[in-house]
Amino acid sequence: MRVLTLDVNGDRLETAAPDHWTLLEVLRYKLGLTGSKQGCDKGDCGACTVLVDGKPVLACLTLAAEAVGSKVTTIEGLRPAHLEGGGTGVDPVQDAFDRCGALQCGFCQPGMMLTARALLNENPNPDRTEIQKALSGNLCRCTGYTQILEAVETAIAESTESEPPRPAWTQDHPHVREDAL
């Protein structure tokens, strides 16, 4: 057992967990932050990705003790941080993922969105290859990645005030850009 003081989403939280528990286990089962997902528990899928000091990290391969002294951001932290920064709604990455249909089962997506957020923080205007590379540690089984890439590019287009991507199917369905909700 070990007492841990963690900085998660800007909160200083104290908890205790067995020595061998990972950051993912502590976040999910001790702190109740179940937004970070466990798809493999061995570093293959990226569903557990969180940001540690702004960098994407696999929480299933990180001992909770290692995160002490660092700033941890989980998916639950994105919206509050966005609001605190004076924004409205949710983080533009979250919004774009939702609008582009990227959230099918959604299980891979907390990790995916955090990876995308970290990428855009570092490079606000990556090209498609750079996005693919950055996201290549996050597996998605539902989308074929297409709408995920579209979502990231949509978020970029919004921040750079450029044209969002227009997949082939939208040409026959021009009304689809009416995001009524």
Place this chain on the structure above:
Amino acid sequence: MAARDIHGIEAPWTEFKVVGKSHRKIDGMAKATGEAVYADDIQLPGMLHAKTLRSPHAHAKIVSIDTSKAEALPGVHAVITGKDMPIQYGVIPWTPDETALAVDKVRFIGDEVAAVAAIDEDTANAALELIEVVYEELHAYMDPRESLERDEPQIHPNRKNNNVSKHVELEFGDVDGARKASDVVVEGHYEFHGSTHTAIEPHCAVAKVSPEGVLTIWSATQISHYVHRALARVLEWEPQKIRVIQPCIGGAFGGKSDPFSLEFCVAKLSQLTGRPVKMLWTREEVFYAHRGRHPMSLDYTTSATKDGKITGVDAKILIDGGSYSSFGLVTTYYSGQLLTGPYDFPSYRYDSTRVFTNKPPCGPKRGHGSVQPRFAFECQLDEVAEKLGMDPIEIRRKNFHGEHTKTVNGQRITSSGFMECLDKVEKGSGWTERRGKLPFGRGLGVAGSMYISGTNYPIYPNEMPQAGIQLKVDRSGLVTVFSGANDIGQGSNSVVRYIVAEELGMDAADVRVIAADSDLCPVDLGAYSSRVTFMVGNATIDAARKLRKKIVTALAEKWEVPEARVRLIEGRAIDLEDTERSIPSREAFEIAEARFDTLGSTGAYNTPTLGGDYRGGTIGASPAYSFTAHIVEVDVDEETGRITVPKVWCAHDCGRALNPRLVAGQIEGSVYMGIAETLLEDHKVNRFGLHSGPSLLDYRIPTAIDTPEIEAYIVESLDPEGPYGAKEAGEGPLHSAIPALANAVYDAVGIRLRELPFTPAKVLKALREKREQESKAGGAAAAMDRHLGTH
């Protein structure tokens, strides 16, 4: 027949307000913010954690199990074995051959033998080590051909046909005659390998049993209703004392459509301990639980006339079922029944045999049973075209069976946009300009397919509807929909919301959906066979129209106008001829409630009578079929044998796209999965029955870098019976990706790959053989030339 009227005959308008537009998903924001609750996110006070002991042998008798040491371990609360739940079950009621935990024998490495509930996972794992099981090993079957020939030992004792799980032989028309009379015959042997779903969320279930004896179970399942039935049967529990809830689910693809051991175990352990119990499988356990694509050995013969008209198709298929029946009865039928479109077959025969082996059990994976035969047949069609010097797209057009017709095996075809699908991919890919003009190593291939939108075979025989919906209207202006359907990420809850909003003229945000909770929702049979949008969509329209009728009647009475003048639109009720008269939906609901009492309605859907008049004729008989065409571009590296796919064009006829963006997502996800299993994935066990790579890394599911660029096209043929004309989109667009890729490889480098997956080793071997043949032919031709003295 005209496409289904969109709002009912009494509706004075024809334009959609919600349907057909790309709205956000109902659960998108919850998923985007991490708020959505999946099974493993559920933590109950005092909850125990359970783990499963699995068989280390592929086939063995259980001589004895001693759990005493495990039970004595501090922190362990209960240990169960097969004798605690010996009643057999199976998702198909005719083939109950599974037990929650093994009784007497184990049938594959990974078969469940015992389960432990303890204060935490570590303690439960430690307890597993203390369980002593004595096995007596039996001969294990790893090759389906051996299962066909050898009867002893039997994998499932007391079956009359030894290790055969199911055999179907059907002939329509005169196949042999057609063959004799044909101008071209193509014969070939094809090997389709196994692959698995690898939903990113592992299976997980949580149960609690109240002191009154009510079991509540949360499970990552796509078939809540069958889990409910199986629990009642195995636990010998009255079904009304069981509540099955499907929380948000992290992908399924058919991999969560059987009742699984963990659901029974958590229920039993919770009953025994009086505490909530959770079991979460590891990724490795999920690989062994499998239920994925059946490996098939397929022998096909296609006959055709010299102008490219198919005259007969003859198929013999050996299906490796793995260790249990699962959906095997259906798989065996599907392997033959679903091939008879989009082309007209004047004659057709198939002979499919599914056998048991001592491998992880196979089941339904996206495109259940019909992906494998589609691969074989579409490759043959390409060969026929080649022999006749026909364009591969042309031969597909030529054989198209048309709309509103019947297939040779008696399936009723309603709408079909197949021709438009071909047009779209032909144009999009630049087929005409580019094909044949690409450099060596680059190629384009085409293939087509069709798939069901549910079937009229309800798994257990009953006269009740296949889908049900219930609506409740609130004075607040909220409409709550209770839907039994399992939303597995495809968006069925969203579709239900769009339809209710459309019918009741509401803002979609004011429609809430409560789904897949057996205490609250009417029965739906589950998310399989691509039935949900079609069936649940129709049930939703039914329920919403009944409710709308009441509201309109109440308003018409109140306003003293004919009902045709009342319209519900965009959150308001208006008088079409006096636009001053306009009230919010909320007030309209109040007026209707005052007039009719508490407002609510139910709706249901059942398929019409369908299918051929022969045994099995209803299996695969669908109220509507979707159609797909793919063109795949490949790059084959002659030196390394590596195939890469730069781009795929896929056009899918889904009837009306209720939400085009969600349809595109289904198309893209299907294409990705099809290409993945063609090139990378292989669910292989070695000769001992051990999986060759039970991790996401070793199994090699594609990343964002490996996935080709996918151009999706939506074709809307407007089906007369679909909800607003909609059909399925979730499984069809996988099928033809695989043969299109194979045909592209032929176009690129002139080799016909007939054995999946297309690994570099196989490509290199085929290229070598081709070179040898060519040099032999070249040598022979040279010798002939010398002999004849032409030089």
